[in-house]
Amino acid sequence: MEALFNWELVISSVVMAIIASFFSVHMIQNIQVSTEKDKWLYIMLGTIWVGLGIWSMQFIDMLGDDLYLIATYYTVYTLLSFLLGIIASFAAFSMKDKQKNVSNAAAISIVVGLSIFVIYYIGIKSLKGNEYDGFYSVLSNLIAFVLAGAVIAFFHHNKRSQKLQMKAIIIPSIVLGLGIFIFQYTVMNEIKKAGLFIYEQIYSVSTLLANQLLLSIIMIFMIFAFVQKEKNKLERKFETTNLYYESLISYNPYIVFIINTDGMITNINPKGLEILKAKKxxxxxxxxxxxxxxDDAERVKQKMNRLLEHNENEMEVSFKNSKGEWIPLLLTFVPMIVEGKNEGFFVIAKDMKELKQYQKRLRKMQKDLMNTLERQQGMTFKFVKINDQFIHTLCAGELLYKLGYSPHEIIGKDLRDFLPKEVAEGQLRAYQKAWNGEIVHFEGKLNGYDYLAVLSPVIENGKVVEVIGSCVDITVRKEQEMKLNESNALRRTIIDNLPIGIVVIDHEMKIIALNKTILKIFQINEPIKQLIGKNITNYFPAVGRKVEENTGEVSKIFTPYKHFSDEVNIKNGKILKRSYFPFYMDGKLKGHLWTFEDITEQKKMENSIIQAKEEAVKANMAKSEFLSKMSHELRTPLNGILGFSHLLELDKSLTEQQQAFVEEILKGGRHLLNLINEILDLSRIETGKIKISNDEVQIDSVICECIALMKPAANKKRIKIIKSIDQCVDQMIHIDSLRLKQVILNLLDNAIKYNVEGGQIHITCKCQNGFLVIHIIDTGIGICEEELKKIYEPFYRIQHVQVEGTGLGLSLVKQLIELMNGEFGVVSKIGEGSDFWIKLPMLNRETNHAVKKDLEHRQHH
Structure with missing residues (x-):
């Protein structure tokens, strides 16, 4: 006969199964997230709760079964089933703590399922006089294994979760509770009645016991739920704090170490690994x-030992990264105090490499600034007011030493400590004005030097905090002012005594200024002061209207406001040179300057001047002739000197000093010979004795030959000569090859001498419109625009350049090029170099004869 059920107790057993399952699921979750210290506590609690819950649920369920017999129990089996529930639960929780893979999860499923199965059968075994149905036995066993496997599989799937939500705990608890109930129902169906049937059963005792047990468990569950709720709040708060802590470390822009009290590194943040180029x-x-x-390690140990005693938690060290590179770090130690005990340190390390480099640059800048201040021609100083004294905090500059002082005599002192009393009193008034917020200028003189000082207050929050002063040496300016005053007086004297009459008028023809000479020329006896402001036409008929024997009108002169000069005759028979100059100031026409010069005697002397000019030309020719002869006379002894110097140079018995003397003789002799040759060439050109031939010349070979000759000189200065003469290869021209070489060599010599070390020289040659154009471009110092007009003058040399030379080369080049019907010019820019160019006609055989005659004619004249 099948068993009947007491549904009140059956429902109680279901609730008990769900509660036991909740505890089981919750303890598994706590084991997963707990620390090593708390893990065994959760295992023991879970063991007791789960074992007791399953055992209680079984007996409540058995009490709810109407077996129609009087049920009695074996005490040994009853206790054994309880102990087995405790042991099985402990084994399951222990294995869950060590769970790592699917095979372990399967093993837990088998243990849990088998334990539930065995607990129930031992519990049923405790009933006296029952027998079992084999089919239901196998079915119940299968349900136990599937049930246990499903729950463990759920947790194995969620093993990476640090904290499961309450819904994720309740759902598997209900599944596990209902599953245990189905398992129990299946087991109880195995039992078949054996012996006598009891149709009446007293339910009161079993129902009361079951309800009391259920109520006790529910009460405990509610208390546990309340405690767990509070615990969850604390855990969430702890997790939030832990996340803050993790974020502070993980996202910190600096290196963060966690070390124990022995200095062992237990953790390091990602930024630290990045900076140190290391792996965790x-x-x-x-x-x-x-x-x-x-030494740094010892200092760190001392810092760690004394950190709690002394509140000094920062220090700089050198730290070696994984590449073996030393990095400067600023370490900040933060102790980890737990229950009054130091458990270790947070060490925050800031990479000081960029800061160190910045500090190094800053120190260099400060040093450079100080050097600049010390080397400036003037003087810079600063002072502050302390009590009633102005104390200098800085003083530097060349002027300081000129005034007879040094920085240590000024810094930290008041004016009265180092200046004469009368000088100090005057400057103190200026100092006080500056301290009151004014910008003050004053002049002074010390040790024979005049100076101008400017005091500028530094104001912060409406209050003067210091004053910066600067001084410049105005000794030269004072001297120039004095000279200017003297010069003005002298100029007035000179103007008044000039043989030229001068008068300045405004737009209304009123006199602004004039000199005494003009009064004499026009025979005016009034004082100069009385004439100022009066109309000029009343006194000087040569200004403002037509003049005798002069058809020009002043109105025609004034209209364009341009310089004008002519000659006029006045009544007394004198001839005057009249000149007009517009007077401008700041781009605006301010007045009109007239000059009158008595040229009567000058006119008489014109013939004699022309005659003197002709005599001067003859004298110049004589000079050239003399230079030519002198050059020949000098060459003879000079060649002897050079010849014997060459012989001495070959003499191996000379000492090093004697060899040096011989080299100096040769160097000086060659220089003198070159100078004589150039002077001789110039004199020949001036006298027309130089002969220009017109031979057929291959231009590229001439250029290459010149480059080869100048190559050693270029190599001495590491100058690279680059040629671009492809257009002139095999190009034949009719020219004097010797003079062309002389021109190119002179230009190359200058390009080397005035070039920079390691510079370049570019030589280009092109044929353009019947002309041969050669450019010699250097990367040298360049020539300023003012000197470009003077470089062709004989013996002129570029100023402020220490380069050997005679100053005749370019003059000779220009004249030779002109003799060959060519053109010569230069384009130059300071600091970039110069481009010397020559332009020569490319003569063919038909025109060669005509050009040759033209050259001979020019040389003759």
């Missing part, structure tokens, strides 16, 4: 001292 396994469990120099 290279840093964890390593002593922080192993990455420090010995």
């Amino acid at each position: 396994e290279q840093m964890i469990h390593q002593s922080i001292f192993s990455f420090l120099p010995q």
Whole structure:
């Protein structure tokens, strides 16, 4: 006969199964997230709760079964089923703590399922006089294994979760509770009645016991739920704090170490690994001292030992990264105090490499600034007011030493400590004005030097905090002012005594200024002061209207406001040179300057001047002739000197000093010979004795020959000569090859001498419109625009350049090029170099004869 059920107790057993399952699921979750210290506590609690819950649920369920017999129990089996529930629960929780893979999860499923199965059968075994149905036995066993496997599989799937939501705990609890109920129902169906049937059963005792047990469990569950709720709040708060802590470390822009009290590194943040170029396994469990120099390691140990006693938690060290590079770090130690005990340190390390480099640059800038201040021609100083004294905090500059002082005599002192009393009193008034917020200028004189000082207050928040002063040496300016005053007086004297009459008028023809000479020329006896402001036409008929024997009108002169000069005759028979100059100031026409010069005697002397000019030309020719003869006379002894110097140079018995003397003789002799040759060439050109031939010349070979001759000189200065003469290869021209070489060599010599070390020289040659154009471009110092007009003058040399030379080369080049019907010019820019160019006609055989005659004619004249 099948068993009947007491549904009140059956429902109680279901609730008990769900509660036991909740505890089981919750304890598994706590084991997953708990620390090593708390893990065994959760295992023991879970063991007791789960074992007791399953055992209680079984007996409540058995009490709810109407077996139609008087049920009695074996005490030994009853206790054994309880102990087995405790042991099985402990085994399951222990295995869950060690769960790592699917095979372990399967093993837990088998243990849990088998334990539930065995607990029930031992519990049923405790009933006296029952027998079992084999089909239901196998079915119940299968349900136990599937049930256990499903729950464990759920947790294995969620093993990475640190904290499961309450819904994720309740759902598997209900599934597990209902599953255990189905399992129990299946087991109880195995039992078949054996012996006598009892149709009446007293339910009161079993129902009361079951309800009391259920109520006790529910009460405990509610208390546990309340405690768990509070615990969850604390855990969430702890997790939030832990996340803050993790974020503070993980996203910190600086290196963060966590070390124990022995200096062992237990953690390091990602930024630290990035800066140190290391992997985490290279840093964890390593002593922080192993990455420090010995002296820094000792200092860190002392800092860690004294950190709690002294509130000094920062220090700079050198730290070795994984590449073996030393990085300057600023370490900040933060102790980790737990229950009054130091458990270790947070070490925050700031990379000081950029800061150190910045500090190094800053120190260099400060040093450079100080050097600049010390080397400036003037003087810079600063002062502050302390009590009633103005104390100098800085003083530097060349002027300071000129005034007879040094910085240590000024810094930290008041004016009255180092200046004469009368000088100090005057400057103190200026100092006080500056301290009151004014910008003050004053002049002074010390040790024979005049100076101008400017005091500028530095104002912060409406208050003067210091004053910066600067001084410049105005001694030269004072001298110039004095000279200017003297010059003005002298100029007035000179103007008044000039043989030229001068008068300045405004737009209304009123006199602004004039000199005494003009009064004499026009025979005016009034004082100069009385004439100022009066109309000029009343006194000087040569200005403002037509003049005798002069058809020009002043109105025609004034209209364009341009310089004008002519000659006029006045009544007394004198001839005057009249000149007009518009007087401008700041781009605006301010007045009109007239000059009158008595040229009567000058006119008489014109014939004699022309005659003198002709005599001067003859004298110049004589000079050239003399230079030519002198050059020949000088060459003879000079060649003897050079010849014997060459012989001495070959003499191996000379000492080093004697060899040096011989080299100096040769150097000087060659220089003198070159000078004589150039003077001789110039004199020949001036006298027309130089002969220009017109031979057929291959231009590229001439250029290459000149480059080869100048190559050694260029190599001495590491100058590279680059040629671009492809257009002139095999090009034949009719020219004097000797003079062309002389021109190119002179230009190359200048390009080398005035070039920079390691510079370049570009030589280009092109044929353009019947002309041969050669450019010699250097990367030298360049020539300013003012000197470009003078470089062709004989013996002129570029100013402020220490380069050997005679100053005749370019003059000779220009004249030779002109003799060959060519053109010569230069384009230059300071600091970039110069481009010397020559332009020669490309003569063919038909025109060669005509050009030759033209050259001979020019040379003759």
